[in-house]
Amino acid sequence: MSGVILKFLGCCTVLSCLVGFAGEARAQSTIKSPTLEAVKQRGQLNCGVDTGMPGYAFQNSSGQWDGLDVALCRAVAAAVLGDPDKVKYVGLTSKVRFTVLQSGEIDMLIRDTTLTFTRNTQLGLNEAVINFYTGETFMVRKNLNVAHVKELDGATICVITGTTLERDIADYGRANHVKINTLLFDRPEEAFAAANAGRCDGYTDDGGSVAAARSGMQHPDDWVILPEVISREPLGAFVRQGDEPWSNIVKWTHYAMVEAEALDISQSNLDEVKKTTTEPEARKFLGLEGDFGKMLGLDNDWSYRIVKSVGNYGEVYDRYFGPKALGLPRGLNELWNHGGLQYVLAWQ
Amino acid sequence: MTRRPSRRATAGQWLLLLAVVAVVWALLRSAGHNLAQRNMSLGFGFLGDQAGFDIPFHLVSWTTFDTYGRALLVCSLNALLVSVMGVVASTALGLLIGVMRLSANWLVRNTAVAFIELIRNTPQLVQIVFWYAAVLQALPSARQSLAVPGGILLNIRGLYLPRMITGPDGSFLPWLAMLVLAGTPFAWRLRIRDARIGVKALLLPLLAAALFLADVDRIEWPALKGFNVAGGIGLPPELVALWAGLSIYSAAFIAEIVRSSIQAVPRGQQEAALSLGLKPRQRLLLIVLPQALRLMVPPLTSQYLNLIKNSSLGAAIAYPEIFEIFAGTVLNQSGREIETIIIVMAIFLVINLLTSALMNWYNRRVALVGR
Incomplete structure (x- = not known):
């Protein structure tokens, strides 16, 4: 008799375990991301960045990777793995960047790369989020007395090849009936050297990179950045198509940085706000209310860790492009309520 | 007469060939499958698309309205131009240094040794960038162009020659x-x-x-206009720097080939020429070099092939050759990585196989005929 009871109890245990597992499995299966699984298992995020571009991604004086793009890598690692330092940075040239992402060697590409129509549709990639709004800008020697791009007829401009810039210049020239000669370099080092030597009258790239290039010239004061911006260059993060949950994590990690700035939550006041705040917006953001982290397949402390490790978007921008760094006015990268384009979808 | 291979050997060779073909086919199929999974496809139709970018130096006409296919032609011709110039210059310089290397004069001999050791043991890319920097530092700015007699202008933007405009x-x-x-x-x-x-x-x-x-009909003289020199034929400094980099690097290797080939000519030939009373110059030009030449041709071929391949390093110094324009800008704009790389490899393969065939033909002409 006792044997029957034992069997019955045993069956119950097994059944409840199975039911428990099934329940667990259902909760997990709502978020099924191969990339997220791989990152967690590896304990490391593989992040594709620029090989060395001041402002975006560069190795600082102590040999650590630093920059606006690097900050997004660190933020994602903090959100997913709990540690912003668990990132392996892969420095990529513009030629190989997409192939390396497609082949799965990196989990995300954030390499001052322009988000375009063809890249979205033809390369099998998802343009997760825009972290920097800019446009093609020109820098010329002051002694040429040029004030506008339209006056550059006949001038020679140094460009880095493998970018969207060559075509933008040609399109601009055609539309405005000026002929701007381009000199296409494979790497920034030789392009800077040629510009320094006077081989070209100017240098062009997106706004942030031009500011960086100017800081790298022998005599930065000899160069002036022209006011016109001749193209749209929304720079941002790419991930592989077919892994939407991972794409969402990258997207909302950037949004978390912007939301933090909008809520006036910074690295310094973060802990205090978490302890004292009664505002529903801030409580939702910090995971004190709602289950936003879990909806991404993470835990509810994810956004706290992001701000803790890299700060909010404004802090990150100031660190690399602010007056003490490259000195690029925030312009389009201001928050939407300050006249810029950095805007967050509703945190609901 | 060579022995005919056995039937089994023949069958083995066919089987091996079949296996190779099968492996290549499987690779292409899996690449195609993987691309299809990412909603991408393989195809060469993009060569007909409009390029929309400027190529700063071109031998045939080029506008931004031309196609990617035409861009391929333009940059291939640029690569061929610097290759041909490099082959000619490196051969001449290599011959000179190689002969100097064997000179009885201590200074001449050791100058050649120093040149060879310095050039042979530093990377080619570093040398090209060095020559580029050297060329750029040496030249004056566009507004202070050097006027060379004959209407030629020289400045940091290039060497400008007068152009003859022909009749209708x-x-x-x-x-x-x-x-x-x-x-x-x-x-x-x-x-x-x-x-x-x-x-x-x-x-x-x-x-x-x-x-x-x-x-x-008339002659178009180069003249300063706006930022740059307008009119005439302009040779960019990138071409000159790449030409110098490629020629000097290859010349060091060719010099060693020349030296070894001269030393491989039997000493008896020199002594025979000496006993005939020929002067040193005559001994070199009439007796030694003609015999050394046929020993030089096969290793020279490899040097020429290397030089042609190394022309792709021009991408580093903004010389618009195949690797920079086609595997750079076109690859990036069209997003067709596999196709563009296949095309670039095929072009270098064709150029080098033709060079090789030409050199082999020449080798057969100068080789000793076995009797």
């Missing part, structure tokens, strides 16, 4: 001039009443030049 299209004079020029070697061998025409045939190229000049 359809004029037959340039064609006639070319025909006359092509006929010169035949006229040289022609015999009239058992007497060769010989040197008198050199009048023909003069006639060709006269015909060509007669067709010139």
